Amino acid sequence: xxxxxxxxxxxxxxxxxxxxxxxxxxxxxxxxxxxxxxxxxxxxxxxxxxxxxxxxxxxxxxxxxxxxxxxxxxxxxxxxxxxxxxxxxxxxxxxxxxxxxxxxxxxxxxxxxxxxxxxxxxxxxxxxxxxxxxxxxxxxxxxxxxxxxxxxxxxxxxxxxxxxxxx
Amino acid sequence: xxxxxxxxxxxxxxxxxxxxxxxxxxxxxxxxxxxxxxxxxxxxxxxxxxxxxxxxxxxxxxxxxxxxxxxxxxxxxxxxxxxxxxxxxxxxxxxxxxxxxxxxxxxxxxxxxxxxxxxxxxxxxxxxxxxxxxxxxxxxxxxxxxxxxxxxxxxxxxxxxxxxxxx
Amino acid sequence: xxxxxxxxxxxxxxxxxxxxxxxxxxxxxxxxxxxxxxxxxxxxxxxxxxxxxxxxxxxxxxxxxxxxxxxxxxxxxxxxxxxxxxxxxxxxxxxxxxxxxxxxxxxxxxxxxxxxxxxxxxxxxxxxxxxxxxxxxxxxxxxxxxxxxxxxxxxxxxxxxxxxxxx
Numbered sequence: 001x002x003x004x005x006x007x008x009x010x011x012x013x014x015x016x017x018x019x020x021x022x023x024x025x026x027x028x029x030x031x032x033x034x035x036x037x038x039x040x041x042x043x044x045x046x047x048x049x050x051x052x053x054x055x056x057x058x059x060x061x062x063x064x065x066x067x068x069x070x071x072x073x074x075x076x077x078x079x080x081x082x083x084x085x086x087x088x089x090x091x092x093x094x095x096x097x098x099x100x101x102x103x104x105x106x107x108x109x110x111x112x113x114x115x116x117x118x119x120x121x122x123x124x125x126x127x128x129x130x131x132x133x134x135x136x137x138x139x140x141x142x143x144x145x146x147x148x149x150x151x152x153x154x155x156x157x158x159x160x161x162x163x164x165x166x167x
Numbered sequence: 168x169x170x171x172x173x174x175x176x177x178x179x180x181x182x183x184x185x186x187x188x189x190x191x192x193x194x195x196x197x198x199x200x201x202x203x204x205x206x207x208x209x210x211x212x213x214x215x216x217x218x219x220x221x222x223x224x225x226x227x228x229x230x231x232x233x234x235x236x237x238x239x240x241x242x243x244x245x246x247x248x249x250x251x252x253x254x255x256x257x258x259x260x261x262x263x264x265x266x267x268x269x270x271x272x273x274x275x276x277x278x279x280x281x282x283x284x285x286x287x288x289x290x291x292x293x294x295x296x297x298x299x300x301x302x303x304x305x306x307x308x309x310x311x312x313x314x315x316x317x318x319x320x321x322x323x324x325x326x327x328x329x330x331x332x333x334x
Numbered sequence: 335x336x337x338x339x340x341x342x343x344x345x346x347x348x349x350x351x352x353x354x355x356x357x358x359x360x361x362x363x364x365x366x367x368x369x370x371x372x373x374x375x376x377x378x379x380x381x382x383x384x385x386x387x388x389x390x391x392x393x394x395x396x397x398x399x400x401x402x403x404x405x406x407x408x409x410x411x412x413x414x415x416x417x418x419x420x421x422x423x424x425x426x427x428x429x430x431x432x433x434x435x436x437x438x439x440x441x442x443x444x445x446x447x448x449x450x451x452x453x454x455x456x457x458x459x460x461x462x463x464x465x466x467x468x469x470x471x472x473x474x475x476x477x478x479x480x481x482x483x484x485x486x487x488x489x490x491x492x493x494x495x496x497x498x499x500x501x
Binding site: 174185266267282299305306 | 341344345348351352355356359360361363364366367369372409410411412413414415416418419420438440443444445446447476488
Protein backbone atom coordinates (compact mmCIF):
# COMPACT_ATOMS: atom_id res chain seq x y z
CA UNK A 1 0.00 0.00 0.00
CA UNK A 2 2.82 2.38 0.89
CA UNK A 3 6.03 2.07 -1.00
CA UNK A 4 9.32 3.30 0.42
CA UNK A 5 10.20 5.29 -2.70
CA UNK A 6 6.86 7.04 -2.56
CA UNK A 7 7.46 7.83 1.10
CA UNK A 8 10.94 9.14 0.38
CA UNK A 9 9.61 11.46 -2.34
CA UNK A 10 6.84 12.82 -0.10
CA UNK A 11 9.31 13.32 2.75
CA UNK A 12 11.67 15.18 0.43
CA UNK A 13 8.86 17.53 -0.62
CA UNK A 14 8.09 18.38 3.01
CA UNK A 15 11.78 18.82 3.85
CA UNK A 16 12.29 21.17 0.94
CA UNK A 17 9.25 23.33 1.69
CA UNK A 18 10.11 23.38 5.40
CA UNK A 19 13.76 24.26 4.88
CA UNK A 20 12.87 27.06 2.45
CA UNK A 21 10.29 28.50 4.86
CA UNK A 22 12.89 28.46 7.66
CA UNK A 23 15.47 30.13 5.41
CA UNK A 24 13.04 32.93 4.60
CA UNK A 25 12.04 33.32 8.25
CA UNK A 26 15.74 33.63 9.11
CA UNK A 27 16.07 36.78 7.03
CA UNK A 28 14.19 39.10 9.39
CA UNK A 29 15.88 37.63 12.45
CA UNK A 30 19.31 38.22 10.91
CA UNK A 31 18.80 41.78 9.66
CA UNK A 32 17.17 42.95 12.91
CA UNK A 33 20.43 42.07 14.67
CA UNK A 34 22.49 43.72 11.88
CA UNK A 35 23.87 40.23 11.25
CA UNK A 36 25.21 40.82 7.74
CA UNK A 37 27.00 37.46 7.49
CA UNK A 38 23.85 35.60 8.47
CA UNK A 39 21.64 37.50 6.05
CA UNK A 40 24.05 37.32 3.09
CA UNK A 41 24.54 33.56 3.56
CA UNK A 42 20.87 33.04 2.61
CA UNK A 43 21.68 34.10 -0.98
CA UNK A 44 23.73 32.34 -3.61
CA UNK A 45 26.93 34.18 -4.53
CA UNK A 46 25.32 35.64 -7.63
CA UNK A 47 21.86 35.98 -6.08
CA UNK A 48 19.95 39.25 -6.47
CA UNK A 49 17.59 41.32 -4.33
CA UNK A 50 15.50 43.95 -6.07
CA UNK A 51 13.53 46.04 -3.58
CA UNK A 52 11.97 49.19 -4.98
CA UNK A 53 14.88 51.41 -5.99
CA UNK A 54 17.60 49.33 -4.28
CA UNK A 55 18.91 46.73 -6.71
CA UNK A 56 21.43 44.30 -5.21
CA UNK A 57 23.16 41.97 -7.67
CA UNK A 58 25.15 39.62 -5.42
CA UNK A 59 25.56 38.14 -1.97
CA UNK A 60 28.21 40.82 -1.40
CA UNK A 61 25.66 43.54 -2.20
CA UNK A 62 23.23 42.10 0.35
CA UNK A 63 26.05 42.03 2.89
CA UNK A 64 26.83 45.68 2.16
CA UNK A 65 23.16 46.68 2.57
CA UNK A 66 22.88 45.06 6.02
CA UNK A 67 26.23 46.63 6.99
CA UNK A 68 25.27 50.08 5.73
CA UNK A 69 24.98 53.08 8.04
CA UNK A 70 21.34 53.41 7.01
CA UNK A 71 20.51 49.87 8.10
CA UNK A 72 22.61 50.00 11.27
CA UNK A 73 20.90 53.22 12.31
CA UNK A 74 17.53 51.50 11.86
CA UNK A 75 18.65 48.62 14.09
CA UNK A 76 20.03 50.99 16.75
CA UNK A 77 16.78 52.90 16.84
CA UNK A 78 14.79 49.63 17.05
CA UNK A 79 13.26 47.87 14.07
CA UNK A 80 11.43 44.64 13.34
CA UNK A 81 11.39 42.94 9.94
CA UNK A 82 8.40 40.72 10.52
CA UNK A 83 7.92 38.01 7.89
CA UNK A 84 4.72 36.00 7.52
CA UNK A 85 4.39 32.34 6.57
CA UNK A 86 5.73 31.47 3.10
CA UNK A 87 3.87 29.54 0.43
CA UNK A 88 6.48 27.40 -1.33
CA UNK A 89 6.43 25.52 -4.66
CA UNK A 90 9.33 23.17 -5.34
CA UNK A 91 10.30 21.64 -8.67
CA UNK A 92 13.44 19.54 -8.42
CA UNK A 93 16.37 21.80 -7.49
CA UNK A 94 14.49 25.05 -8.10
CA UNK A 95 11.73 26.63 -6.04
CA UNK A 96 9.51 29.68 -5.80
CA UNK A 97 8.24 31.11 -2.52
CA UNK A 98 5.99 34.05 -1.72
CA UNK A 99 5.31 35.84 1.53
CA UNK A 100 4.34 39.19 2.91
CA UNK A 101 6.37 41.14 5.45
CA UNK A 102 6.13 44.20 7.63
CA UNK A 103 8.87 46.57 8.73
CA UNK A 104 8.14 48.28 12.02
CA UNK A 105 10.26 51.07 13.49
CA UNK A 106 10.41 52.32 17.03
CA UNK A 107 8.28 55.42 17.54
CA UNK A 108 7.93 56.87 21.03
CA UNK A 109 6.86 54.10 23.41
CA UNK A 110 5.64 51.85 20.58
CA UNK A 111 6.18 51.11 16.91
CA UNK A 112 4.82 52.36 13.63
CA UNK A 113 4.46 50.22 10.52
CA UNK A 114 6.71 51.72 7.90
CA UNK A 115 6.36 49.12 5.15
CA UNK A 116 4.10 46.21 4.17
CA UNK A 117 5.62 44.30 1.30
CA UNK A 118 5.06 41.43 -1.15
CA UNK A 119 8.20 39.28 -1.37
CA UNK A 120 8.81 36.87 -4.25
CA UNK A 121 11.71 34.43 -3.89
CA UNK A 122 13.35 32.18 -6.47
CA UNK A 123 15.62 29.60 -4.88
CA UNK A 124 18.11 27.00 -6.05
CA UNK A 125 19.52 23.92 -4.35
CA UNK A 126 23.31 24.38 -4.36
CA UNK A 127 25.55 21.67 -2.85
CA UNK A 128 22.49 20.25 -1.10
CA UNK A 129 21.42 23.55 0.47
CA UNK A 130 18.73 26.00 -0.62
CA UNK A 131 19.81 29.55 -1.43
CA UNK A 132 17.97 32.58 -2.73
CA UNK A 133 18.91 33.21 -6.36
CA UNK A 134 16.50 36.11 -6.85
CA UNK A 135 14.31 38.10 -4.47
CA UNK A 136 11.91 40.75 -5.71
CA UNK A 137 10.00 42.89 -3.21
CA UNK A 138 7.43 45.64 -3.74
CA UNK A 139 5.49 47.67 -1.20
CA UNK A 140 1.74 47.02 -1.04
CA UNK A 141 0.75 50.60 -1.83
CA UNK A 142 -1.58 49.76 -4.68
CA UNK A 143 1.16 49.39 -7.32
CA UNK A 144 0.48 46.65 -9.88
CA UNK A 145 4.00 45.25 -9.44
CA UNK A 146 3.25 44.05 -5.91
CA UNK A 147 0.07 42.34 -7.10
CA UNK A 148 1.91 40.70 -10.00
CA UNK A 149 4.47 39.28 -7.54
CA UNK A 150 1.71 37.84 -5.34
CA UNK A 151 -0.05 36.25 -8.32
CA UNK A 152 3.05 34.69 -9.86
CA UNK A 153 4.34 33.54 -6.47
CA UNK A 154 1.08 31.78 -5.55
CA UNK A 155 1.11 30.09 -8.97
CA UNK A 156 4.70 28.90 -8.37
CA UNK A 157 5.92 30.96 -11.33
CA UNK A 158 9.08 33.08 -11.56
CA UNK A 159 8.76 36.82 -11.00
CA UNK A 160 7.48 38.89 -13.90
CA UNK A 161 9.57 41.74 -15.27
CA UNK A 162 8.63 44.85 -13.32
CA UNK A 163 9.19 48.41 -14.40
CA UNK A 164 10.20 51.14 -12.01
CA UNK A 165 8.18 51.00 -8.84
CA UNK A 166 5.05 53.10 -9.06
CA UNK A 167 4.53 55.62 -6.32
CA UNK B 168 12.08 -0.58 15.47
CA UNK B 169 10.42 1.62 12.88
CA UNK B 170 7.66 0.17 10.83
CA UNK B 171 6.78 1.49 7.40
CA UNK B 172 3.07 1.83 8.21
CA UNK B 173 3.89 3.84 11.29
CA UNK B 174 6.16 6.06 9.20
CA UNK B 175 3.47 6.49 6.56
CA UNK B 176 0.92 7.57 9.18
CA UNK B 177 3.31 10.07 10.77
CA UNK B 178 4.22 11.45 7.35
CA UNK B 179 0.56 11.83 6.49
CA UNK B 180 -0.05 13.84 9.68
CA UNK B 181 2.78 16.24 8.80
CA UNK B 182 1.59 16.55 5.19
CA UNK B 183 -1.94 17.36 6.27
CA UNK B 184 -0.93 19.97 8.83
CA UNK B 185 1.57 21.48 6.41
CA UNK B 186 -0.84 21.62 3.49
CA UNK B 187 -3.56 23.20 5.64
CA UNK B 188 -1.15 25.83 6.98
CA UNK B 189 -0.10 26.68 3.40
CA UNK B 190 -3.73 26.90 2.30
CA UNK B 191 -4.49 29.37 5.08
CA UNK B 192 -1.35 31.39 4.36
CA UNK B 193 -2.46 31.59 0.72
CA UNK B 194 -5.60 33.49 1.65
CA UNK B 195 -3.91 36.79 2.49
CA UNK B 196 -1.64 36.58 -0.55
CA UNK B 197 -4.64 36.05 -2.83
CA UNK B 198 -6.91 38.78 -1.47
CA UNK B 199 -4.15 41.40 -1.37
CA UNK B 200 -3.85 40.98 -5.14
CA UNK B 201 -7.65 41.02 -5.55
CA UNK B 202 -7.26 37.46 -6.84
CA UNK B 203 -10.87 36.32 -6.37
CA UNK B 204 -10.39 32.99 -8.17
CA UNK B 205 -7.40 32.12 -6.01
CA UNK B 206 -9.16 33.06 -2.77
CA UNK B 207 -12.46 31.34 -3.58
CA UNK B 208 -10.68 28.12 -4.59
CA UNK B 209 -9.58 27.68 -0.96
CA UNK B 210 -13.20 27.02 0.03
CA UNK B 211 -15.42 24.06 -0.76
CA UNK B 212 -18.35 24.94 -3.01
CA UNK B 213 -20.69 25.11 -0.05
CA UNK B 214 -18.10 26.51 2.34
CA UNK B 215 -18.96 29.48 4.53
CA UNK B 216 -17.13 32.55 5.85
CA UNK B 217 -18.70 34.41 8.75
CA UNK B 218 -16.79 37.58 9.59
CA UNK B 219 -18.57 40.00 11.90
CA UNK B 220 -21.62 41.20 10.00
CA UNK B 221 -20.57 39.75 6.61
CA UNK B 222 -21.94 36.22 6.30
CA UNK B 223 -20.84 34.37 3.14
CA UNK B 224 -22.50 31.02 2.49
CA UNK B 225 -20.60 29.63 -0.50
CA UNK B 226 -17.45 29.73 -2.57
CA UNK B 227 -19.34 32.06 -4.91
CA UNK B 228 -20.02 34.45 -2.03
CA UNK B 229 -16.30 34.56 -1.16
CA UNK B 230 -15.54 35.24 -4.82
CA UNK B 231 -18.05 38.09 -4.83
CA UNK B 232 -16.54 39.61 -1.67
CA UNK B 233 -13.00 39.67 -3.12
CA UNK B 234 -14.41 41.08 -6.39
CA UNK B 235 -16.45 43.77 -4.64
CA UNK B 236 -15.81 47.46 -5.12
CA UNK B 237 -15.16 47.76 -1.41
CA UNK B 238 -12.39 45.16 -1.51
CA UNK B 239 -10.88 46.37 -4.80
CA UNK B 240 -10.71 49.91 -3.42
CA UNK B 241 -8.84 48.58 -0.40
CA UNK B 242 -6.34 46.82 -2.67
CA UNK B 243 -5.88 49.90 -4.87
CA UNK B 244 -5.20 52.04 -1.85
CA UNK B 245 -2.75 49.44 -0.50
CA UNK B 246 -3.63 46.77 2.04
CA UNK B 247 -1.99 43.78 3.68
CA UNK B 248 -3.92 40.81 5.08
CA UNK B 249 -1.16 39.43 7.27
CA UNK B 250 -1.83 35.94 8.62
CA UNK B 251 0.17 34.38 11.43
CA UNK B 252 1.16 30.72 11.81
CA UNK B 253 -1.78 28.30 12.09
CA UNK B 254 -2.21 25.66 14.76
CA UNK B 255 -3.81 22.67 13.03
CA UNK B 256 -5.59 19.58 14.40
CA UNK B 257 -6.39 16.83 11.91
CA UNK B 258 -8.78 13.90 12.41
CA UNK B 259 -9.06 11.77 9.29
CA UNK B 260 -10.61 13.84 6.50
CA UNK B 261 -11.67 16.71 8.75
CA UNK B 262 -9.53 19.34 10.42
CA UNK B 263 -9.66 22.45 12.58
CA UNK B 264 -7.14 25.28 12.37
CA UNK B 265 -6.79 28.52 14.28
CA UNK B 266 -4.71 31.59 13.60
CA UNK B 267 -4.67 35.32 14.16
CA UNK B 268 -4.42 37.88 11.41
CA UNK B 269 -3.93 41.60 10.92
CA UNK B 270 -5.31 43.85 8.23
CA UNK B 271 -3.16 46.89 7.54
CA UNK B 272 -4.15 49.75 5.27
CA UNK B 273 -1.97 52.37 3.66
CA UNK B 274 -1.98 55.61 5.62
CA UNK B 275 0.30 58.45 4.50
CA UNK B 276 3.83 57.12 4.12
CA UNK B 277 3.12 54.05 6.26
CA UNK B 278 0.35 51.74 7.36
CA UNK B 279 -2.17 51.62 10.15
CA UNK B 280 -3.53 48.43 11.68
CA UNK B 281 -7.23 48.38 11.00
CA UNK B 282 -8.11 44.92 12.31
CA UNK B 283 -6.60 42.17 14.49
CA UNK B 284 -8.70 39.04 14.24
CA UNK B 285 -9.12 35.50 15.57
CA UNK B 286 -9.77 33.09 12.67
CA UNK B 287 -11.24 29.63 13.20
CA UNK B 288 -11.21 27.24 10.23
CA UNK B 289 -12.98 23.95 9.70
CA UNK B 290 -11.63 22.02 6.74
CA UNK B 291 -12.52 18.92 4.80
CA UNK B 292 -10.47 16.71 2.48
CA UNK B 293 -12.35 16.67 -0.83
CA UNK B 294 -11.00 14.61 -3.74
CA UNK B 295 -7.65 14.44 -1.96
CA UNK B 296 -7.38 18.20 -1.39
CA UNK B 297 -8.10 20.24 1.72
CA UNK B 298 -10.76 22.95 1.45
CA UNK B 299 -12.28 25.35 3.97
CA UNK B 300 -15.80 24.23 4.83
CA UNK B 301 -16.38 26.94 7.46
CA UNK B 302 -14.40 29.99 8.53
CA UNK B 303 -15.47 32.12 11.47
CA UNK B 304 -13.57 35.34 12.26
CA UNK B 305 -14.04 37.88 15.03
CA UNK B 306 -12.06 41.01 15.81
CA UNK B 307 -9.99 40.97 19.01
CA UNK B 308 -11.72 43.95 20.59
CA UNK B 309 -12.55 42.25 23.86
CA UNK B 310 -15.69 40.47 22.58
CA UNK B 311 -16.19 37.00 24.07
CA UNK B 312 -16.79 35.50 20.61
CA UNK B 313 -13.20 36.03 19.57
CA UNK B 314 -11.97 34.37 22.77
CA UNK B 315 -14.35 31.44 22.27
CA UNK B 316 -12.95 30.91 18.77
CA UNK B 317 -9.37 30.89 20.09
CA UNK B 318 -10.23 28.42 22.84
CA UNK B 319 -12.13 25.98 20.64
CA UNK B 320 -9.55 26.24 17.85
CA UNK B 321 -6.63 25.45 20.16
CA UNK B 322 -8.59 22.46 21.51
CA UNK B 323 -9.20 21.23 17.94
CA UNK B 324 -12.96 21.67 18.38
CA UNK B 325 -15.45 23.09 15.89
CA UNK B 326 -16.49 26.71 16.28
CA UNK B 327 -19.11 27.48 18.90
CA UNK B 328 -22.33 29.22 17.93
CA UNK B 329 -21.75 32.95 18.18
CA UNK B 330 -24.35 35.62 18.48
CA UNK B 331 -24.12 38.96 16.78
CA UNK B 332 -20.68 40.45 17.13
CA UNK B 333 -20.37 42.63 20.20
CA UNK B 334 -19.15 46.16 19.62
CA UNK C 335 19.05 4.17 -2.21
CA UNK C 336 16.76 5.16 0.65
CA UNK C 337 17.03 3.32 3.91
CA UNK C 338 14.16 3.15 6.37
CA UNK C 339 16.30 4.24 9.33
CA UNK C 340 17.46 7.27 7.40
CA UNK C 341 13.85 8.09 6.55
CA UNK C 342 12.79 7.67 10.16
CA UNK C 343 15.51 10.07 11.33
CA UNK C 344 14.59 12.70 8.75
CA UNK C 345 10.91 12.36 9.62
CA UNK C 346 11.70 12.77 13.30
CA UNK C 347 13.60 16.00 12.59
CA UNK C 348 10.60 17.43 10.71
CA UNK C 349 8.16 16.32 13.40
CA UNK C 350 10.23 17.93 16.13
CA UNK C 351 10.67 21.24 14.33
CA UNK C 352 6.99 21.27 13.35
CA UNK C 353 5.70 20.42 16.83
CA UNK C 354 7.91 23.08 18.42
CA UNK C 355 6.76 25.72 15.93
CA UNK C 356 3.11 24.83 16.70
CA UNK C 357 3.76 24.99 20.43
CA UNK C 358 5.23 28.48 20.09
CA UNK C 359 2.38 29.62 17.81
CA UNK C 360 -0.06 28.37 20.46
CA UNK C 361 1.25 30.85 23.00
CA UNK C 362 -0.28 33.97 21.46
CA UNK C 363 -3.58 32.21 20.78
CA UNK C 364 -3.80 31.12 24.41
CA UNK C 365 -2.90 34.41 26.08
CA UNK C 366 -5.20 36.48 23.84
CA UNK C 367 -8.10 34.45 25.24
CA UNK C 368 -6.76 34.77 28.81
CA UNK C 369 -6.38 30.99 28.69
CA UNK C 370 -3.94 30.61 31.59
CA UNK C 371 -4.10 26.79 31.65
CA UNK C 372 -3.35 26.56 27.94
CA UNK C 373 -0.44 29.00 28.12
CA UNK C 374 1.13 27.52 31.26
CA UNK C 375 0.95 23.98 29.82
CA UNK C 376 3.49 25.01 27.17
CA UNK C 377 6.16 25.28 29.87
CA UNK C 378 7.82 22.55 31.92
CA UNK C 379 6.98 22.74 35.62
CA UNK C 380 10.28 24.44 36.38
CA UNK C 381 10.41 26.39 33.13
CA UNK C 382 11.20 30.11 33.19
CA UNK C 383 10.11 33.20 31.25
CA UNK C 384 12.26 36.29 31.51
CA UNK C 385 10.68 39.26 29.75
CA UNK C 386 12.24 42.62 30.49
CA UNK C 387 11.60 43.27 34.18
CA UNK C 388 9.10 40.39 34.65
CA UNK C 389 10.98 37.25 35.66
CA UNK C 390 8.83 34.13 35.94
CA UNK C 391 10.51 31.05 37.39
CA UNK C 392 7.93 28.30 36.94
CA UNK C 393 4.85 27.12 35.10
CA UNK C 394 2.84 28.44 38.05
CA UNK C 395 4.37 31.91 37.56
CA UNK C 396 3.35 31.90 33.89
CA UNK C 397 -0.16 30.86 34.92
CA UNK C 398 -0.29 33.73 37.41
CA UNK C 399 0.85 36.25 34.80
CA UNK C 400 -1.89 35.24 32.32
CA UNK C 401 -4.42 35.29 35.17
CA UNK C 402 -3.31 38.69 36.46
CA UNK C 403 -5.57 41.72 36.47
CA UNK C 404 -3.09 43.49 34.22
CA UNK C 405 -3.27 40.78 31.58
CA UNK C 406 -7.03 40.29 31.83
CA UNK C 407 -7.57 44.02 31.40
CA UNK C 408 -5.46 43.90 28.24
CA UNK C 409 -7.59 41.04 26.90
CA UNK C 410 -10.84 42.83 27.78
CA UNK C 411 -9.72 45.95 26.00
CA UNK C 412 -8.62 43.90 22.98
CA UNK C 413 -5.08 42.69 22.35
CA UNK C 414 -3.23 40.52 19.87
CA UNK C 415 0.01 38.68 20.65
CA UNK C 416 1.10 38.05 17.09
CA UNK C 417 3.96 35.57 16.75
CA UNK C 418 5.96 35.13 13.56
CA UNK C 419 7.38 31.89 12.16
CA UNK C 420 9.97 30.21 14.40
CA UNK C 421 13.41 29.02 13.33
CA UNK C 422 14.07 25.80 15.26
CA UNK C 423 17.26 23.83 15.92
CA UNK C 424 16.87 20.39 17.50
CA UNK C 425 19.58 18.28 19.12
CA UNK C 426 18.18 15.06 20.58
CA UNK C 427 15.79 15.92 23.39
CA UNK C 428 16.77 19.58 23.58
CA UNK C 429 15.99 22.39 21.18
CA UNK C 430 16.41 26.11 20.63
CA UNK C 431 13.90 28.25 18.76
CA UNK C 432 13.82 31.92 17.88
CA UNK C 433 11.03 34.15 16.64
CA UNK C 434 9.84 37.70 16.70
CA UNK C 435 6.46 38.81 17.97
CA UNK C 436 4.26 41.87 18.11
CA UNK C 437 1.78 42.91 20.76
CA UNK C 438 -1.03 45.08 19.46
CA UNK C 439 -3.61 46.79 21.63
CA UNK C 440 -6.98 48.18 20.67
CA UNK C 441 -6.85 51.94 20.11
CA UNK C 442 -9.96 53.72 18.90
CA UNK C 443 -11.26 51.95 15.79
CA UNK C 444 -7.94 50.19 15.16
CA UNK C 445 -4.82 48.93 16.91
CA UNK C 446 -1.46 50.32 17.86
CA UNK C 447 1.73 48.27 18.07
CA UNK C 448 2.87 48.40 21.65
CA UNK C 449 5.77 45.95 21.52
CA UNK C 450 7.99 44.23 18.94
CA UNK C 451 10.09 41.57 20.60
CA UNK C 452 12.86 39.02 20.03
CA UNK C 453 11.91 35.71 21.69
CA UNK C 454 14.48 33.01 22.44
CA UNK C 455 13.17 29.59 23.51
CA UNK C 456 14.98 26.62 25.01
CA UNK C 457 12.88 23.47 24.97
CA UNK C 458 13.11 19.97 26.33
CA UNK C 459 11.33 16.75 25.36
CA UNK C 460 9.60 15.52 28.53
CA UNK C 461 7.60 12.27 28.44
CA UNK C 462 7.58 12.49 24.66
CA UNK C 463 6.27 16.06 24.51
CA UNK C 464 8.14 19.32 23.94
CA UNK C 465 7.95 21.95 26.66
CA UNK C 466 9.57 25.35 27.11
CA UNK C 467 12.30 25.16 29.73
CA UNK C 468 13.44 28.76 29.31
CA UNK C 469 12.09 31.71 27.38
CA UNK C 470 13.93 35.00 27.19
CA UNK C 471 12.32 37.99 25.47
CA UNK C 472 13.59 41.51 24.86
CA UNK C 473 11.96 44.41 23.06
CA UNK C 474 13.57 45.48 19.76
CA UNK C 475 14.28 49.03 20.89
CA UNK C 476 17.96 49.01 19.97
CA UNK C 477 19.10 47.25 23.16
CA UNK C 478 22.02 44.84 22.62
CA UNK C 479 20.22 42.10 24.56
CA UNK C 480 17.56 41.69 21.88
CA UNK C 481 20.25 41.42 19.20
CA UNK C 482 22.20 38.87 21.26
CA UNK C 483 19.05 36.73 21.55
CA UNK C 484 18.49 36.84 17.78
CA UNK C 485 22.11 35.90 17.06
CA UNK C 486 22.28 33.01 19.52
CA UNK C 487 18.85 31.75 18.50
CA UNK C 488 19.69 31.66 14.80
CA UNK C 489 22.92 29.81 15.66
CA UNK C 490 20.93 27.26 17.68
CA UNK C 491 22.76 28.30 20.87
CA UNK C 492 21.30 28.81 24.34
CA UNK C 493 20.50 32.34 25.43
CA UNK C 494 23.39 34.48 26.63
CA UNK C 495 23.32 36.01 30.10
CA UNK C 496 21.63 39.39 29.81
CA UNK C 497 21.89 42.25 32.23
CA UNK C 498 19.01 44.52 33.08
CA UNK C 499 17.10 45.54 29.98
CA UNK C 500 18.41 48.76 28.49
CA UNK C 501 15.86 51.52 28.00
